[in-house]
Amino acid sequence: MEESVGSLQQGNHPLSKKLKKILDTRLDNDKDMIEALKTVSTFFTDNNIRTRRNLRGEIERRSLLINQQFVDAFSHVVKDLELIHADVQSMTVCCKDMTDRLSATKEQTQELITMTSDLKSEEQRLQVHSDLAQAFLDRFQLKPNEMKVFHGTRDGHLDPGFFAVLEKVQKIHADVKVLLRTNQQTAGLEIMEQMALQQESAYERLYRWSQSQCRSLTSDAIDITPIQQQAMKALQNRPVLFSYTLDEYSTARRGAVVRGFIDALTRGIPSGPPGSPTLESEKKIQGPKPIELHAHDPMRYVGDMLAWLHQASASEKENITQLLSECEKSTEDANRDTLAHVLEGACRPLKVRVEQVLVSEPGTLTLYKLTNLLKFYHDTIRDIIGKACENISLLETINDMYILCRKLFFNSLQYLASKLLDKVELPPSDLSPPRTLNDTIHLLRDIFDSHDSSILPAAERHTDLVQVMTQVLDPLLQMCAMSASQLQPADMAAYVINCMHSIKFMLSLYEFTDQKIEMLSAQIDAHLDTLVNEQAASILMRGGLANVYKTILKHEHDTGPLSKLAGLDRSAMTSAFQHFDDVIHSPDESVLPQVSMLASATLKEVASSRANELVSSAYKVVYDVFTNEKNGYDSATFTVKTPDQIRLLLC
Amino acid sequence: MAAGPYNYSYIFKYIIIGDMGVGKSCLLHQFTEKKFMADCPHTIGVEFGTRIIEVSGQKIKLQIWDTAGQERFRAVTRSYYRGAAGALMVYDITRRSTYNHLSSWLTDARNLTNPNTVIFLIGNKGDLDAQRDVTYEEAKQFADENGLLFLEASAKTGDNVEDVFLETAKKIFQNIQDGSLDLNAAESGVQHKPSARPGQTLNNEQQPKDSNCSC
Incomplete structure (x- = not known):
């Protein structure tokens, strides 16, 4: 600035x-x-x-x-x-x-x-090793608690976990085979051996346990525990032990069945299971009486015994089925064999008693009923035990009893039949069937009726009965024939007809008798013919036509007039007609007593009408001869009745 | 599998009786199989069924004997009354004749069982009400007069079937509890598991066992 x-x-x-x-x-x-x-x-x-x-x-x-x-x-x-x-x-x-x-x-x-870091990796490696080892041990060895379960306690109690351990041992034993295929053979062999030992001792122990369990199954009612079922399942891998255990079981049950049976027979009250109070000695015994109290009534006695055994069979079947229900392999055979053994004990008491009944001669009819009863129970019990049941001693015993009973029955029939022939009665004067025949028929009827209401299935009927029928009827007919042999033909015919008719009537009520009935009908017809002929002859004789008729028949083929022949002249003819006319007006009187003695009204009717038929045809012959011009009787001067009139009169 | 060591603690034996065709076998079948069996064949002799039930917390095995109603089997079936704890007497509500025969069945049951046997009267075929021939009241009166338990049931629909078997068992069980049924008289038809009755002593020395075994 x-x-x-x-x-x-x-x-x-x-x-x-x-x-x-x-x-x-x-x-x-x-x-x-x-x-x-x-x-x-x-x-x-x-x-x-x-x-x-x-x-x-x-x-x-x-x-x-x-x-x-x-x-x-x-x-x-x-x-x-x-x-x-x-x-x-x-x-x-x-x-x-x-x-x-x-x-x-x-x-x-x-x-x-x-x-x-080295240590760390080492640790990891070791951990893996340890895991592997643990897994290996888990897989191939038992844990201490498992060992404990496995070896059990002193008192022999079996832990329910036992079976899981046993299964594991078995699995290890099977798995070890894999080890053997690798290069771990030593370990594999060792484990295998160890497990085999374990297994054996386990089975041994299981067997002892089952055995003692089974041995205690001696009460009337038993219940199989699940453990027992499992034990049987496990033991199935050791057939010998399995069958020994079943033997033990069946022996125990066998004893129980025998005791129960004897008690039911003799006391009416089976003894209580062991350890149970038996107060019945103080109390009034109630309920069913002992079976043996009915020993006087063979049907009831034998029936009650067999029914008891039937029920016991069903119960025992259930027991054994329950015992073996867990088993995996088929137990059908074991089941049946055991059942057979269990029931075996009752055979002797049963046999002794049934035989006693049978030899006491209870009568033919009762024998027959018992035969049926035995057969019925044989089949019923067989159905329970199962189909393939050979060698079941109880069934064999019942079957033996059945065969014996049947044999005794037929023996008794045989005896009856032979007695019929031994002592043949004379026919009664009224020609009715004799008492022995009626008795026999009555017995047959009873047998047939009892069979009709039989407890056996229909398929099994008849075969026996046909045999029964044959065995009795033949001697019976023979007896009739023998007793009739002394009689006049007419009497014999009437008597035999009466006998056969009553047999036939009885048979006609049953369905299996057709053949016999046919045979009897034929025989009755034959005898009826005899009787009819007798009757016709008698009417002709009484009417005086007999001689004329016979002479005419003799000269049937002559050509000349018959009136020229001796005995056939006009007066003979007219007097015969005259006489016959008288007789024919009261036909009832001319009936043979034998015909009227026929028991069957139908047969009586048939006999009369057939006889009348014969008479009227004979009359017609004589009439034709008389009225024929060529015979020179001069018939127009004499009134005779025509054959039709005669037929009417006779009816 | 059962909870306890045993499957059941009692066995009761039953018998089913009554005329032919009233449905005895069907009742049993309905009870054991829970199914209705149409076209049931006639029973031959005696048949058998079981089932385990529970009464008052106790497992009970029922062993049921189903008898043939046909007259020809009468002699055989009579042998099975022995030792029944329960008798189920069946008639058909549509057929009066089966009801009319009850007194004869009852006589058999009374004579052949023991006085404690529980008798249960069953009017079967309750599903056929339209064809009814016997009134409920009439049968009820009959049952009351004779001291029988009574129910109408139907094996076809299953109505009351269960009840009939259970009620009978209850009654028997009650008798046991009352002490009116002597368990030891095994002919009572009741059997008890030995282990279920602990703490009891053996005192049957007075009775030599099998003393009269005659074999």
């Missing part, structure tokens, strides 16, 4: 330039200038020459002052900076120290870290 003022004060040329420049200067726009001027105006208050002269100095003095101030201020800063520098310096030292120490430490720990 001083310059511009100075230039303004200079001269022309440069001055003008300067002026121009100054004038051109736009002060408004020069902020620095404005700022400077403002500052100047703060201290340049008095514009006079002196001040103008001093302005420059003033400004310089002020500038100096300001710079002085500046320097002062910065000297502080410098001081501070120096302090900072010192600090930083010390820090650097520290840091350097620390770095040194760090690097030293680092050098030291390097080894440790390597070691640690």
Whole structure:
């Protein structure tokens, strides 16, 4: 500014330039200038020459002052900076120290870290090993608690977990084979041997346990526990032990069945299970009486015994089925054999009693009923035991009894039949069937009826009965024939017809008798013919036509007139007709007593009408001869009845 | 599998009696199989069924003997009354004749069982109400007069079938609890598991066992 003022004060040329420049200067726009001027105006208050002269100095003095101030201020800063520098310096030292120490430490720990990581990996490896070993042990060895379960306690109690362990042992034993295929053969063999030992001892133990369990199954009602079922299932892997256990079981049950049977027979109250109070001695015995009290009634006695055995069979079948229900392999044979053994014990008591009944001669009919009863129970019990049941001693016993009973029955029939022939009665005077025949028929009827209401299925009927029928009827008919042999033909015919008719009538009630009935009918017809002939002959004889008729028949083929023959002349003929006419008016009187003694009204009817038929046909022959012109009887002078009239009269 | 060591603690023996065709076998079948057996053949002699039930928390095995109704089997079926704890006497509500024969069946049951045997009268075929020939009231009166339990049931629909068997068992069980049924008279038709009756002593020395075994 001083310059511009100075230039303004200079001269022309440069001055003008300067002026121009100054004038051109736009002060408004020069902020620095404005700022400077403002500052100047703060201290340049008095514009006079002196001040103008001093302005420059003033400004310089002020500038100096300001710079002085500046320097002062910065000297502080410098001081501070120096302090900072010192600090930083010390820090650097520290840091350097620390770095040194760090690097030293680092050098030291390097080894440790390597070691640690080595250990870590070692640990991992070991862990894997341990897991593997544990898995191996889990897989191939028993745990201590399992061992405990397995070996059990002194009291022989069997833990339900036993079977799971046993299963595991078996699994291990099977799995070990895999080991043998690898290069772990030693371990495999060892484990295998160990497990085999374990298994054997386990089976041994299981067997002992089952055996003692089975041995205790001696009460009337038993219940098989699930553990027992499982034990049987497990034992099935050891057939010998399995069958020994079943033997034990069946022996125990056999004893129970025999005892129960004997008790039911003799006491009516089976003894209570062991350990149960038996108070019945104090109490009045109620309920069914002992079976043996009915020994006098063979049917009831034998029936009750067999029914008891039937029920026992069903119960025992259930028991054994329950015992073996868990078994996986087929137990049908074991089941049946055991059942057979269980029931075997009752055979002897049964046999003794039934035989006693049979030999006490209970009568033919009862024998027959017993035969059926035995057969019925044989089949019923067989159905329970199962189809393939050979060698079941109870069934064999019952079958033996059946065969014996049947034999005794037929023997008894045989005896009856032979007795019929031994002592043949004379026929009664009224020619009715004799009493023995009626008795026999009655017995047959009873037998047939009891068979009709038999308990056996229909398919088994008839075969026996046909045999019964044959065995009895033949001697019976023989007896009739023998007893009739002394009689006149007419009497014999009537008697035999009566006998046969009553047999036939009885047989006709049954369905299997067709053949016999046919045979009897034929025989009856034959005898009826005899009787009819006798009857016709008797009527003709009484009517006086007999001789005439016979003579006519003799000369049937002669050509000449018959009236010329001796015995056939007209007077003989007319008197015969006369006589016959008298007789024919009262036909009843001419009936043979034998015919009227026929028991059957139908047969009587048939006999009469057939006899009448014969008579009227004979009459017709005589009549034809008489009325024939060529015979020269001069019949027109004598009235005779025509054959039709005779037929009417006879009816 | 059963909870306890035993499947059941009692066995009750039942017998089912009644005329032919009243549905005895069907009732049994409905009870044991829970199915209706149409075209049931005539029973030959005696047949047999079992089922385990529960009464008052006790498992009871029912051993049921189903008899033939045909007259020709009468002699055989009589042998099975021996030792029955329950007798189910069945008639057909649509056939009066089967109801009329009840007294003869009852006589048999009374004579051949023991006095404690529970006799249950069952009017079967309750589903055929339209063809009813015997009223409920009449049968109920008969039952009351003779001291019988009574229900009408239907083997076809299964109505009351369960109840009949269960009620009978309950009654028998009650008799046992009352002490009116002597368990030891095993002819009572009730058999008890030995182990279920602990703490009892053996005192049957007075009775020599099998003393009269004659074999």
